[in-house]
Amino acid sequence: MDIKRSYKGAVEISVILLFTVMIFSCGKDTPGTIEPEKKNEKWRTTAVKDSIGNQYYVVNTLDNKLEIRVDNKEGKTIFAEVCPTIDPAEIPSEAAMVITGVATPNKYISINDATLVLKIVMDDVKIQKKYIQLLANINLDTKKFYTKKYKIEKPEDWTIVDYNNVVHWYQNTLLVREGTDYDLNRGGGFMGLGQRGTQLVCYERDFTIRYTKDIDANLASYPSGSGGQYIPINNFEDMAFRSDGLISRVQIVTSVEDEWAGKKDIVWQNDLKKSSNIPADYSVRITDYNIQGDEVIASYTIFDEKGNVKYKRTGKWALSNGFPRGYTTE
Known part of the structure; x- marks a missing residue:
């Protein structure tokens, strides 16, 4: 037992x-x-966010490669690709030598396409005479990825104006101002801000060229990425919606030939504050905008002198000439 x-x-x-x-x-x-x-990774740059919370950044991997990554708002990596055009010897020892910017997806052009713009400083970050600029077109849906590299070692080398002037454009193309480093920076200013450049290039997403326009007019006019609210309507024009109530059909004018052809930067314009016949101390703010067929549509709010909402309106105008087609008031 x-x-x-x-x-x-x-x-x-x-x-x-x-x-x-x-x-x-x-x-x-x-x-x-x-x-x-x-x-x-050895280091990573500070992330740049788009309007829906996606974060774009660059890392130097342990095997000494430059990798572009995108995390969604929950922090999950949804895109990661090694940049094939950057050599290991061109990767700096610290993230502080890499300046990043991003032209974020635009719902009127493409909701999935972004353009990351890098400046990799090769000498001294305070001097920035030798550097690499990189354009990286990223599709967050298909994961397609294209890059274009500019390496600047002397003033005559070809480069671009910084990321605030890289513009998503008609039929999902990209507008970029290019020129020699000397032309872009001879007037001073960080990364050539305020300089016109030598030419305006319209690139397809794979960086094949759709068209090129020389910039040689005294009053050259071209889109800027810092403008924000715009809808391209053809290769050379867009509708711009300024938040304070100015609606404009704007045309690209860059050459003497354009001027002699009678082209003007403003095709038509509507100042909602004036056309709404409101007191001088009232203000206007555009809250939404769109183009449907041959009509321009904008919703806007009227505020009194104390900032109180007086009423809300949605107006419609002919795309061709800005002729009003009525409005509704809330």
Whole structure:
């Protein structure tokens, strides 16, 4: 009887030990108990966010490659690609040598396409005489990825105006102002801000050229990425919606030939504050805008002198000439 009890006890202990081993073994494979994997990177740049919370940044991987990544608003990486045009020797030792910007997806052009713009400083970040500029077109849906590189080592080298002037354009193309480093920076200013450039280039997403226009007019006019609210309507025109109530059909004019052809930068314009016949101390703010067929549509709010809402309106105008087609008031 004692032998049977001893045998039974040994079996029970063995079963308990077996279950214990199984529990600990399973525990190692259970999500949440796994140690988080360390990022495969030496450094990363500060992330730049778009309007829906996606974060764009660049890392230097442990195997010395430059990788472009995009995380969604929850922090999950939804895009990661090694840049094929940047050599290991061109990657700086620290993230502070990389200046990043992004032209974010535009719902009127493409909701999935972004353009990351990099400036990689090769000498001194305070001097920036030798640097690399990179344009990276990223599609967050298809994961297609195209890059174009500019390497500047002397004033005669070809480069671009900074990211505030990289514009998503008609039929999902890209407008970029290019020129020699000397032309872009001879007037001073960080990264050539305020300089016109030598030419305006319209690139397809794969960086094949749709068209090029020389910039040689004294009063050259071209879109700027910092303008924000615009809808391209053809290769050379867009509707611009300034938040304070100015609606304009704007045309690209860059050459003497354009001027002699009678082209003007403003095709038509409507100042909603004036056309709404409101007191001088009232203000207007555009809240929404669109183009449907041959009509321009804008919703806007009228505020009194104290900032109180007086009423809200939605107006319609002919796309061709700005002729009013009525409005509704809330």
